[in-house]
Amino acid sequence: MKILDKYILKKFFKTFFFVxxxxxxxxCVIDYTEKSDDFIKxxxxxxxxxxxYYVNLFVHWVSTLSPISVFIAVVFLTARLASHSEVIAILTNGISFRRFLSPFLMGATLLGGLTFLLIGWVIPKASRDKVEFEVAYLKPPFYFNERDIHMRVDDSTYMYMESYNNRIDRxxxxxxxxxRDNRLYKKISGPRIEWDSAKQLxxxxxxxxxxxxxxxxxxxVSGKNMEVDLHVNPKYFDNKYKLEETLTIPELNDYIKQEKLRGNVAGIGVYMNAKHERYAYPFAIIILTALGVIVSARKTRQGSGFLIAMGFVLAFVYILLVIMGRSIAQAGSLDxxxxxxxPNMLFFGITSILYYTLPK
Known part of the structure; x- marks a missing residue:
């Protein structure tokens, strides 16, 4: 590793952690001002x-904002290097722009790998405490209000309920x-079906x-008090508020597979999107790092403040695209x-165009 790499990487990580x-x-401060009344109540x-709550919330936002944090840090760092004429000095000494970009991409790759491990396996476990806290103290009581519930219980068994009361598991x-073989063999109907917690039936x-x-x-045949063993329990009807945040990647895969088997294809969009976001985030860190260096490496008349402001604007455009994508996935309008x-595809296109068109 060259002196230049060590110099840039040191500043890169220090700026990233500061951001x-x-x-x-x-x-967290904004969140507290909004929820302080609930805490007091x-x-x-x-x-x-x-x-x-706040320790877990902080960890959650560290992962969620990691691509944006990297982008803002890179813009801030590179703009400062450009304003101090350090970028010009590096390039005029025979170092290509691609070589100048290398340590940034090296740091972004390390952060991307770490982020993938955290959001895939570590942070979902921390998010469980945060979500449980929100459900217990910040959200109104949950009532299962879906009607006409259809589900596939196993390979040959299908279940229907007109309504379900999650307070009494009925x-x-x-x-x-x-x-079996497209033929109805047996049907059991009843006005009520209730969970027996002692027998787990x-x-x-x-x-x-x-x-x-x-x-x-x-x-x-009509009768009373029939026990039915089904591969479904009352947890299926529990509150699924931010459930996707609390599942690791293997747990997300199992949950998606289970919901597909039950025939709930329309309701898994948000979980599919959450899974793919975790694979997309590391690449977003690398793409946004390259974009940040490209847009802020030139010394401009407006100064570094203009470049930093532009970086914030682009960062919030990325956030807006991610939020819109989640809503669209939940609605089932797009894959x-x-x-x-x-968002990665769009910003990769912008980064490629700027790399080949802007003077370096």
């Missing part, structure tokens, strides 16, 4: 607020059907059992993978 600390402290202690007007207090023979004959990678 991360500054941005996240600002975010719930009579929460300082330890509960700080250690159970479903209403339920039907369980067994279908579902129980129908009244039921009608229909069986269908291969020749079209049908029999019906979740495309919405997660679209």
């Amino acid at each position: 991360v600390l500054t941005l996240n402290v600002i975010v 719930n009579n929460l202690s300082f330890n509960e607020i700080f250690f159970d 479903g209403y007007r339920s039907t369980i059907e067994t279908i 579902w129980r129908m207090d009244k039921y009608d059992l229909y069986t269908f023979g291969s020749n079209g004959e049908e029999t019906m 979740p993978m495309l919405t997660a990678w679209l």
Whole structure:
């Protein structure tokens, strides 16, 4: 590693950590001003607020804002180097712009790899405490209000409920059907189905059992207190507020696979987008680092302040595209993978055009 690489990398990491600390402290202060009334209303202690919530919130925003933090840090650092004529001195000594860009990309690659490990496996576990805190103290009580619930329980069993009360773990007007080879073999209907927590089974207090023979004959038996063992439990109907933030990449893959098997294809867009975002973020760090160096390496008449301001504008454009992508993925209007990678694709195109057109 050359002296130039060490010099730039040292400044790169110092500036990055300064920007991360500054941005996240600002975010936490703003968050506190919005939620202080809720903290007082719930009579929460300082330890509960700080250690159970804000420590985890800080970690969450460190990962979420990592591409933007890197971009702002790079723009800030490179603009300062340009204003002090250090970039001109480096280039006039026979060092190409590509070689000047190398240590920035080296640092971005290291940060990208670290970010991928954190957002893929470490930070989701920390986010669980944050989400539990928000559900307990900052959000209204959760009531499952979906109607006409259809789900595939296993390879041959399908379940329907007209409604479900998550407070007492009870479903209403339920039907369980067994279908094999496109033929209905058995159907169980009942006005209520309730979870028995002691036996970890579902129980129908009244039921009608229909069986269908291969020749079209049908029999019906009515009874009381039938126990039904299904591969689904009341956790399926729990509050899924920010669930995607609390799942590691392997857990996201398992959850998406499980929902597809249950036939809930329309409801997995936000989880697919969250998974692809975690793969896209490391590349976003590298792309935005290159863009930051390119747009701020030239000494301008407006000074470094103009370049830093432009960096903030581009950073918030990126954030806006990410937020829009999440909304579009949740609505199912576009493929979740495309919405997660679209900001990277757009900014990669902008970076490539600027690299080949701007004078260096």
